[in-house]
Amino acid sequence: MPYKWFDRNLKWIYVLPAVAFVLIMMLFPILYTVRISFFEWSMSAITPPKWVGLDNYLSLLRDERFWRATRSTLYFTVVALVIEVVLGVAIAVLLSREFRGKNLVKTVFLLPMVATPVAMGLVWLLIYEPTIGAANLLLESIGLKPLLWLASPVQAIPSLIVVDVWQWTPMIALIVMAGLATIPSEPYEAADVDGAGRWRKFTAITLPLLKPTILVAAMLRLIDVLKTFDIIYATTQGGPNLATETLNIYGYVLGFQYFKLGTASALLVLFFALVMGLTLLLVWLRKRVEGQYD
Amino acid sequence: MDRKSKRWLSAGTAVVLAATLMAGCGGNDKNGGAASPADKGPGGGAAADKPFAGKSISLVTANHPWADAIKPLLPEFEAATGMKVNVEGYFEDQLTQKLTVQFTAGSETPDVFMYRPLQEGKLFFKNGWLQPLDEYVNKDADYDFADLSKSAVGTATVDGKLAGIPIITEQEILYYRKDLLEAAGIAVPKTIDELVAAAQKLHDPGKGMYGFVARGQRSPLVTQVSSFLYSEGGDFMNGDRATINTPEAIKAFTTYGKLLKDYGPPGVLNMSWPQAFGIFGQGKVAFLTDANSLYKNATDAEKSQVADKVGFAPFPAGAAGSKPYNITSWGLAVNAKSRDKEAAWAFIQWATSKEIVLKTQEKGNPGARASVWDNPQGTTGFPAELVEVIKMSVKGGVDHDRPTVINVGEARDAVGEIVQKIITGEANIQPVADKANEALQGVIDLDKNK
Numbered sequence: 052m053p054y055k056w057f058d059r060n061l062k063w064i065y066v067l068p069a070v071a072f073v074l075i076m077m078l079f080p081i082l083y084t085v086r087i088s089f090f091e092w093s094m095s096a097i098t099p100p101k102w103v104g105l106d107n108y109l110s111l112l113r114d115e116r117f118w119r120a121t122r123s124t125l126y127f128t129v130v131a132l133v134i135e136v137v138l139g140v141a142i143a144v145l146l147s148r149e150f151r152g153k154n155l156v157k158t159v160f161l162l163p164m165v166a167t168p169v170a171m172g173l174v175w176l177l178i179y180e181p182t183i184g185a186a187n188l189l190l191e192s193i194g195l196k197p198l199l200w201l202a203s204p205v206q207a208i209p210s211l212i213v214v215d216v217w218q219w220t221p222m223i224a225l226i227v228m229a230g231l232a233t234i235p236s237e238p239y240e241a242a243d244v245d246g247a248g249r250w251r252k253f254t255a256i257t258l259p260l261l262k263p264t265i266l267v268a269a270m271l272r273l274i275d276v277l278k279t280f281d282i283i284y285a286t287t288q289g290g291p292n293l294a295t296e297t298l299n300i301y302g303y304v305l306g307f308q309y310f311k312l313g314t315a316s317a318l319l320v321l322f323f324a325l326v327m328g329l330t331l332l333l334v335w336l337r338k339r340v341e342g343q344y345d
Numbered sequence: 346m347d348r349k350s351k352r353w354l355s356a357g358t359a360v361v362l363a364a365t366l367m368a369g370c371g372g373n374d375k376n377g378g379a380a381s382p383a384d385k386g387p388g389g390g391a392a393a394d395k396p397f398a399g400k401s402i403s404l405v406t407a408n409h410p411w412a413d414a415i416k417p418l419l420p421e422f423e424a425a426t427g428m429k430v431n432v433e434g435y436f437e438d439q440l441t442q443k444l445t446v447q448f449t450a451g452s453e454t455p456d457v458f459m460y461r462p463l464q465e466g467k468l469f470f471k472n473g474w475l476q477p478l479d480e481y482v483n484k485d486a487d488y489d490f491a492d493l494s495k496s497a498v499g500t501a502t503v504d505g506k507l508a509g510i511p512i513i514t515e516q517e518i519l520y521y522r523k524d525l526l527e528a529a530g531i532a533v534p535k536t537i538d539e540l541v542a543a544a545q546k547l548h549d550p551g552k553g554m555y556g557f558v559a560r561g562q563r564s565p566l567v568t569q570v571s572s573f574l575y576s577e578g579g580d581f582m583n584g585d586r587a588t589i590n591t592p593e594a595i596k597a598f599t600t601y602g603k604l605l606k607d608y609g610p611p612g613v614l615n616m617s618w619p620q621a622f623g624i625f626g627q628g629k630v631a632f633l634t635d636a637n638s639l640y641k642n643a644t645d646a647e648k649s650q651v652a653d654k655v656g657f658a659p660f661p662a663g664a665a666g667s668k669p670y671n672i673t674s675w676g677l678a679v680n681a682k683s684r685d686k687e688a689a690w691a692f693i694q695w696a697t698s699k700e701i702v703l704k705t706q707e708k709g710n711p712g713a714r715a716s717v718w719d720n721p722q723g724t725t726g727f728p729a730e731l732v733e734v735i736k737m738s739v740k741g742g743v744d745h746d747r748p749t750v751i752n753v754g755e756a757r758d759a760v761g762e763i764v765q766k767i768i769t770g771e772a773n774i775q776p777v778a779d780k781a782n783e784a785l786q787g788v789i790d791l792d793k794n795k
Contacts, residue, residue, distance in 0.1 A: 093751075094449040096473040096681075181612035182553070182624060202612030204769065290563055291614035292765045307442050308564075308754030310468055 081323070088316035100313070107317035116293065116301065117318065121325075124297040127208055128276045131215045135276075136269050138216065139223025144257065146224065147231045164221045172285025175214045176201065179286075201287050204294035211295060214282050219275070223268045230264030231257075266337040270330060277326050298322045395427030402456040402688050403431045407440050409459065409675065410641070411513055414708040415696060422695050428688055441465060448474040453682050456689040462501040462509055462676045467751045469678070470503040476679040477506040481690045488694055489716075496744040497713035500673040509676035510697045511713035512705075515638040516738035517572040517669040517746070518731075519658040522651060525554075525631050533656065537576065537600060537663045540632065544608040547631040556608030558621045558630040559601070561768055563761035564754070565617040566601075568746040569635055570764055571670050573597040576663030581748040581760065585793070587785035589760055590778035597663070599774065602767025614768055618642075626650060634660070637735055638674065638711055644728065657734045671742020673713065711735065752788050759784040 088107055092100035111117045146157055178185045179200035187197035200210045238256045280299045289296035306315035406412035412434055419430050435443055444458060469475050482490040497511040525547055534540035544556030560566040579593035588594060605613045610624050618635055622642040625633045626649030646652040660669035679689045695701060702712040709726040717723035724732045748756035759781040766777045
């Protein structure tokens with residue numbers, strides 16, 4: 052008898068583990084965070100959480116530091132993403148040609164991506180050290196003035212962008228290379244017949260056909276750049292003077308250094324909305340792009 | 346797929362699911378896999394001399410020289426008591442985070458852990474996570490609780506209750522380069538003014554030499570600027586009032602900030618103690634102020650190129666004399682939810698006994714026991730010159746090195762901002778200090794309701 056029941060419901064039973072995982076490990080924490088964001092709570096075992104309604108959200112919206120973190124997050128994200136996409140596409144196109152040692156070059160390009168971010172953060176911290184670091188040695192050896200890098204409130208975010216670009220451009224390149232492999236050869240042959248040059252072929256054939264792929268790569272990367280925590284925390288912890296404090300870092304500080312769990316949760320809910328909003332924007336953009344070829 | 350094998354598949358799935366469910370339930374009965382006792386067979390049957398035979402406790406430590414010193418001694422303790430001690434170590438930040446998460450979840454482990462009384466003590470205690478130890482310390486007269494330094498015990502006391510037992514004490518001192526001072530004919534600075542003058546003289550960035558270095562990162566710098574603050578006659582708060590915008594405070598912060606700005610190496614804004622000691626150890630700086638407990642970073646030939654040229658001096662005097670902090674930086678505490686508090690206490694009693702403190706102190710961990718400091722053997726772990734400086738520093742010391750509030754993190758950031766603004770060249774510092782003072786006052790006011 053039970054066999055029959057299982058038999059009928061087999062399709063449900065097979066997806067059950069995945070559904071359970073999503074519910075317990077993803078949906079529950081999100082809902083719980085939303086709930087805590089309406090309370091004031093320092094994790095005490097004695098004083099229970101206190102309902103404060105929207106106070107946590109209101110105090111954040113009035114908090115200079117929150118807006119500063121939002122600006123830093125967007126600045127870091129937009130600049131890093133644009134550079135990574137441009138460089139990633141360029142590298143993918145270069146690597147899609149045949150040349151000797153291609154596989155070796157490909158492998159080397161992918162190395163930064165597979166390295167542990169915190170360890171890489173510490174390595175870059177040494178490279179950026181103003182007195183004994185390699186970055187300034189390099190600048191001085193070509194006759195330029197040394198920089199303060201991470202220790203300067205102005206240069207800190209650009210320095211971190213360099214690290215992010217170094218580490219994650221390969222991911223864009225990887226996805227775009229996969230996209231390049233799917234482009235048929237006929238349009239190029241037709242272009243050859245029409246006498247189109249290399250640049251024209253790139254802008255008129257390669258790029259348009261790659262657009263959906265690039266947008267997917269950009270979207271995946273966007274979500275990750277927005278959430279960047281490891282390299283920032285390992286190098287500056289949000290300093291100097293809050294210059295590199297992104298929303299994620301501020302959330303961590305509120306939660307684990309100030310022990311304001313309610314405010315931290317409210318911040319994360321707002322952050323979640325921001326990530327969601329930007330992602331939906333890209334999805335919409337992608338639909339429009341794909342629609343052009345329907 | 347034919348009918349028969351499909352049926353088998355269904356049956357198999359049912360069995361697997363059922364088994365998983367049962368395994369899941371079984372797992373919940375235990376208190377977390379990682380912390381469950383690892384002992385396969387309790388050592389020995391002689392229960393009389395081994396009061397804790399078959400029991401085990403979990404100990405969480407920071408990655409600190411004290412932990413390295415205590416680990417080799419554990420087998421002895423385990424053999425004597427029959428108890429098994431499971432040790433885990435974490436970096437400072439991760440330690441706080443791990444403890445916070447575990448206690449919030451009501452975990453019974455770790456039983457015993459290292460904590461920073463001034464950083465987390467108040468919060469942990471008021472959250473009900475720490476077991477008050479008052480009734481334990483006087484159980485055994487041989488333990489001699491009165492032998493522990495008063496100011497160290499004061500640091501570990503919250504609301505009149507003993508929240509933990511001090512294991513590491515520290516004071517702020519002045520590190521200097523003997524060879525450089527000698528070559529320039531400069532005497533070891535006794536006052537802050539002399540320090541500024543000497544730093545200026547030895548500062549020669551063109552040759553890669555800098556006058557002074559100390560922590561410049563927002564939160565880490567606060568503890569090290571505190572001795573400047575006290576020595577100029579100020580403090581972070583006076584009763585319930587924040588006092589970081591007073592003339593004394595501004596003078597102290599300005600001195601510290603300007604020393605770093607004018608005579609410091611590039612990049613001080615992103616320096617905590619590892620970077621500060623790092624560049625001092627590279628032989629590029631003449632003076633450094635930081636905790637004495639970190640001295641090995643300057644005198645260990647593996648970490649420092651100037652290991653044999655480092656001198657120690659008491660913290661230089663300001664308008665109010667030389668007033669360095671003299672605090673407990675690390676203590677041991679018992680989890681309020683620990684299943685076996687007797688065993689947890691037995692471990693702490695052993696680890697902070699005269700005999701063991703002598704052994705850990707011999708390895709360079711400054712402890713809190715007066716008798717060990719008086720014992721000539723107790724100071725063999727330190728350079729003779731440093732011992733003199735420590736003995737002097739303990740006398741005039743202040744028992745805190747940061748604002749003593751529940752939300753230490755936010756309070757530290759308020760103070761740190763003033764100093765960082767000075768380092769970045771902000772000329773008009775009073776408005777910055779007034780604003781920071783307001784922020785600190787907000788943190789203090791919140792404490793009153795708790």
